[in-house]
Amino acid sequence: VSKVTADMSMSLDGFIAGPNVSVKFPLGEGGPRLHDWLFNSDSGADADVAQEMFATTGAVILGKRTFDVGVRAWGDTPFPAPSFVLTHESRDELVMKSGTFTFVTDGIESALQQAKNTAGEGDVRLMGAEVVQQFLKAGLLDELQIQFVPVLFGDGVRLFEHLGNEQKELEIMRVIETPSVIHLRFRVLK
């Protein structure tokens, strides 16, 4: 059965992007530091985690901001899979090389239904802080992998905000430590 997951590269002080996110700086100013483990690592373990992330993705749900700042840099869908953009703006489908962007204006449950319908055995992967927050809050996120990057940003886009004041328990599923990052996988307890 397909799971709802997210992999977020995060600074030690909790930012998944630096300040001033824009098309020029999709991860904010200084933000590319968060993806050194993906693009500038000599570690086989980092490569294995990246490979696993691609291999298990059956569909993607992303926020409109992640789409807006990312699409030109990707030149494609972010993963080779059908991709559903949560937005308030109706738009026609956008066909790319390895997947199609569908713009969903009727909320997270609808996006999830559409993503699950196309994901097959693969996971539904979330992208964007606001998107992850809404799924967490609604109890719809099954697993979360944080790539903990040993850097302090001081400012930027936080992942864990707007979650209400209810405690949420997670269970540690896996810890992989490499010279550049700690890959921490959690199951979100329902």
Ligand SMILES: NC(=O)c1ccc[n+]([C@@H]2O[C@H](COP(=O)([O-])OP(=O)(O)OC[C@H]3O[C@@H](n4cnc5c(N)ncnc54)[C@H](OP(=O)(O)O)[C@@H]3O)[C@@H](O)[C@H]2O)c1
């Ligand atoms: N570090 C990492 O691993 C990682 C991973 C992914 C993304 N990112 C970064 O995260 C940043 C973006 O995150 P973000 O939290 O600012 O934005 P986001 O989640 O990508 O997008 C938020 C936008 O999506 C639309 N939206 C979200 N939920 C909706 C809903 N239920 N119904 C209708 N529309 C909805 C709204 O746009 P409209 O109202 O304009 O339609 C909202 O302003 C970018 O810098 C991106 O590069 C980092």
